Amino acid sequence: xxxxxxFDHDEAVLxxxxxxxxxxYEATSVRHLLDELGISSSSFYAAxxxxxxxxxxxxxxxxxxERDQLRLFLTGTGAFRDQFKNLLDALIDELASGGGTxxxxxxxxxxxxxxxxxxxxxxxxxxxxxxNMVANLITAATERGDISExxxxxxxxxxxxxxxxxxxxxAKVSSRRDTLEGYAAxxxxxxxxxxxxxxxx
Amino acid sequence: xxxxxxFDHDEAVLxxxxxxxxxxYEATSVRHLLDELGISSSSFYAAxxxxxxxxxxxxxxxxxxERDQLRLFLTGTGAFRDQFKNLLDALIDELASGGGTxxxxxxxxxxxxxxxxxxxxxxxxxxxxxxNMVANLITAATERGDISExxxxxxxxxxxxxxxxxxxxxAKVSSRRDTLEGYAAxxxxxxxxxxxxxxxx
DNA sequence: CACGTTACGGAACGTTTGTTCCATAACGTG
DNA sequence: CACGTTATGGAACAAACGTTCCGTAACGTG
Numbered sequence: 165x166x167x168x169x170x171f172d173h174d175e176a177v178l179x180x181x182x183x184x185x186x187x188x189y190e191a192t193s194v195r196h197l198l199d200e201l202g203i204s205s206s207s208f209y210a211a212x213x214x215x216x217x218x219x220x221x222x223x224x225x226x227x228x229x230e231r232d233q234l235r236l237f238l239t240g241t242g243a244f245r246d247q248f249k250n251l252l253d254a255l256i257d258e259l260a261s262g263g264g265t266x267x268x269x270x271x272x273x274x275x276x277x278x279x280x281x282x283x284x285x286x287x288x289x290x291x292x293x294x295x296n297m298v299a300n301l302i303t304a305a306t307e308r309g310d311i312s313e314x315x316x317x318x319x320x321x322x323x324x325x326x327x328x329x330x331x332x333x334x335a336k337v338s339s340r341r342d343t344l345e346g347y348a349a350x351x352x353x354x355x356x357x358x359x360x361x362x363x364x365x
Numbered sequence: 366x367x368x369x370x371x372f373d374h375d376e377a378v379l380x381x382x383x384x385x386x387x388x389x390y391e392a393t394s395v396r397h398l399l400d401e402l403g404i405s406s407s408s409f410y411a412a413x414x415x416x417x418x419x420x421x422x423x424x425x426x427x428x429x430x431e432r433d434q435l436r437l438f439l440t441g442t443g444a445f446r447d448q449f450k451n452l453l454d455a456l457i458d459e460l461a462s463g464g465g466t467x468x469x470x471x472x473x474x475x476x477x478x479x480x481x482x483x484x485x486x487x488x489x490x491x492x493x494x495x496x497n498m499v500a501n502l503i504t505a506a507t508e509r510g511d512i513s514e515x516x517x518x519x520x521x522x523x524x525x526x527x528x529x530x531x532x533x534x535x536a537k538v539s540s541r542r543d544t545l546e547g548y549a550a551x552x553x554x555x556x557x558x559x560x561x562x563x564x565x566x
Numbered sequence: 567c568a569c570g571t572t573a574c575g576g577a578a579c580g581t582t583t584g585t586t587c588c589a590t591a592a593c594g595t596g
Numbered sequence: 597c598a599c600g601t602t603a604t605g606g607a608a609c610a611a612a613c614g615t616t617c618c619g620t621a622a623c624g625t626g
Contacts (some may be wrong), residue, residue, distance in 0.1 A: 330528070588606100592601100
C-alpha cells in the first residue's frame with residue numbers, strides 16, 4: 165500500500181517516557197527526543213502530533229505499566245502487609261541501583277499538574293483509579309483480619325500509594341539503600357496492628 | 366556616591382522564589398521574572414548574575430525561611446507529637462487554601478537535583494541539616510519519654526520531614542482538606558506509642 | 567553646578583525552541 | 597513497471613530563549 169514505518173510506535177513512546185522521566189518535560193527538547201528515538205522531525209510530527217501530545221501518550225503508557233506492576237504485587241497470596249513490603253523492597257532495589265527509571269507520574273505531578281490541565285486531569289483520574297484499587301484490596305484484607313481497620317480504606321490506600329511515590333522523592337536527594345529502607349520501614353508501620361500484638365521473635 | 370537601586374534585593378529574591386515555586390525553573394523565563402520583579406534586564410544581570418544564580422539564591426532564601434518555621438513549630442513547649450501535628454495542620458491550611466506557595470525545595474529536588482549538581486549539593490546539605498535538627502529534638506523527646514524509641518532518631522526524622530514535604534505532592538493532585546488530613550493522620554501514626562515490630566527490615 | 571559613579575530602560579545579539587514544508591524514498595497494487 | 601500512498605531526511609521558519617550592550621538618568625561629592 166505504502167512505505168512502511170521504520171520504527172515501532174509503542175516502543176518509541178516508552179523511550180520517550182524514560183527520557184521525560186529522567187529529564188523532565190521542559191528540559192527535554194524535541195531535538196533530544198529525535199536523537200533518542202532515532203527518527204526525523206517529519207516522522208515525529210506525523211506519528212505523535214507534537215511534543216505535548218507525545219508526553220501525554222508517554223504518561224499514559226507509563227501509568228499503565230505502573231498500575232499493572234502494582235496490581236501484580238498486591239494481588240498475590242499472603243498477608244497484605246507482606247505484599248506491600250515486597251512492593252516497597254522492589255521499588256527500593258530499583259531506586260538504589262541508580263537505574264533511575266524514576267516515576268514519570270511523580271515528575272508530571274510536580275512539574276506540570278499546576279500548569280497543564282490535561283496532565284492534572286489525567287493524573288487525577290489515574291491516581292483515583294489506583295486508590296480505589298488499593299482501597300478494595302485493603303477492605304478485603306481487613307475482612308480477612310489481615311490488617312486492622314484503624315483508618316478508612318481509601319485514606320490508607322492513598323497514604324500507602326503516596327508513600328511509595330515519595331520514595332522517588334527521597335531517592336532524588338539520597339539514593340542510599342539504608343536511607344530508603346529506613347523510610348519504608350516507618351511508612352509500613354501504618355499497617356501494623358495498633359493493639360498489643362504477640363511478639364513473633 | 367551614585368544612583369541608588371530602585372528595588373530591594375532580598376525582596377526580589379523572595380518574589381523570584383515564589384515564582385519559581387509556582388512554575389518551576391525551566392518554565393519560568395527571564396522575561397517573566399523581569400515582569401514579576403518589575404525591573405529591566407540590565408538591572409537583573411547586574412544584581413543577580415543570571416537566571417541560574419538567582420535560582421540558587423532563591424532556593425537558599427526559601428530554605429532559610431522553611432528551616433526557621435520548622436524550628437519554630439518544633440521547639441515550643443508540649444509533647445513532640447503535638448508539635449509535629451501543629452506543623453502538619455499549618456501546612457495543610459496553607460495547601461488547602463490554594464495559596465499554593467508550594468515548597469520550592471520539593472520542586473527543586475524533583476526538577477533539578479538530577480541535572481544541576483549545585484542544586485543537588487545544596488539540597489543534600491540542607492536536608493541533612495533539617496534531619497539532624499529534627500533527630501536531636503526526637504532524641505530529647507525520647508529521653509523525656511515523649512515518644513517511644515522504636516526507630517533510629519535519624520530515620521524517624523527523615524520520615525517525618527519527607528512526609529511533610531510529601532503533603533505538597535499530594536496537594537498537587539488533590540488539595541481537598543480531608544485528603545490532606547487523611548494522609549497526615551496516618552503519617553503521624555509513626556509517632557504513636559507502639560512496641561517495635563519484629564519485622565523491621 | 568559640573569563630575570564620577572552606579573542603576574536604569576530597552577534595543578539587539580546569537581542560539582535554541584517547537585513546528586512546518588517539500589523533495590525523495592520505499593513500499594503494495596493494478 | 598508505472599502508479600498511488602505513506603514515511604523519511606533535512607532545510608527552513610517564526611518565536612522565544614538567556615544574555616549583552618549602550619546611551620541616559622539619578623544620585624553623592626567636590
